[in-house]
Amino acid sequence: MVMVTLRVWKLSYCTSYYYINTIGCIVEELHNSTGSLLFCLKTEKLGMVIALDVDFSMEVQRSWPDMNYQFTLNATVIFSEASRDVIGTGLWKLSMYESNTNGSFGEHGNRIAQVLPTSEQSKPLIQGRPLKFVNLRGQFDISAIGCDREYRYLCVDFTKGERPVPDFKFTSLQADETKITACVDRCPDKEGKIII
Numbered sequence: 001m002v003m004v005t006l007r008v009w010k011l012s013y014c015t016s017y018y019y020i021n022t023i024g025c026i027v028e029e030l031h032n033s034t035g036s037l038l039f040c041l042k043t044e045k046l047g048m049v050i051a052l053d054v055d056f057s058m059e060v061q062r063s064w065p066d067m068n069y070q071f072t073l074n075a076t077v078i079f080s081e082a083s084r085d086v087i088g089t090g091l092w093k094l095s096m097y098e099s100n101t102n103g104s105f106g107e108h109g110n111r112i113a114q115v116l117p118t119s120e121q122s123k124p125l126i127q128g129r130p131l132k133f134v135n136l137r138g139q140f141d142i143s144a145i146g147c148d149r150e151y152r153y154l155c156v157d158f159t160k161g162e163r164p165v166p167d168f169k170f171t172s173l174q175a176d177e178t179k180i181t182a183c184v185d186r187c188p189d190k191e192g193k194i195i196i
Contacts, residue, residue, distance in 0.1 A: 048169040049125060050080035051180040054158045058184075060142060069143070073115060073136040077158050077180065081128040086168050089122045090161040094133065098144060098151035102183045103175075109144055109151050121161055145186045155183040 056075040062068065075094060094116045098109035114121075115136050123131050144150045159179035160170040172180040 047084055048171050049083045049086060051077060051172040052080055053078040054180045054182045056156050056182055068139050069141050071138055071140050075133045077131045079128040083128040085126050087124040088165045091164045092116060092121050093159050093161050095157045097155055099153045099155045100151050102153050103181055110141060112140060152185060153183040154186050155181060157181050
């Protein structure tokens, strides 16, 4: 099992005109092993749900005798503290798919459009606290994913639901602002064990 590293974000507010045309903007400070990076969110993003990161881990087993791949997925989504609160139904969508690139762009293979059961789709977002989804189960054939196979990466996308009630604006700091994506590079080891 491989865990995508969870990054820690700290919120602060602009106190000067250092950033052009972002008076009153929000600064996201990212702490990692290479130091700190600053992201300034323009004021038009205020009042939105702002996703910063998604972290996931997954275990896969093959069932007997049908040999289907059964997965258990855990995911944590990190939001800006500037995110608005959202309480309702059908709020979230978590997708999983094969990809030949480390990101949402490129060629995709098998896909599960919605991994979250109905109850998990309606988890409330309060004060930008992380959303945790645990023990999500299902079937997904990962046999085409690996170093020498058709697809190299297993990816998840997190975004707002198809028809959330109430509706709200969702954004991220990634190139495709409509979702937040994380991928893992998957390769079988010499003994053929499945490593996710």
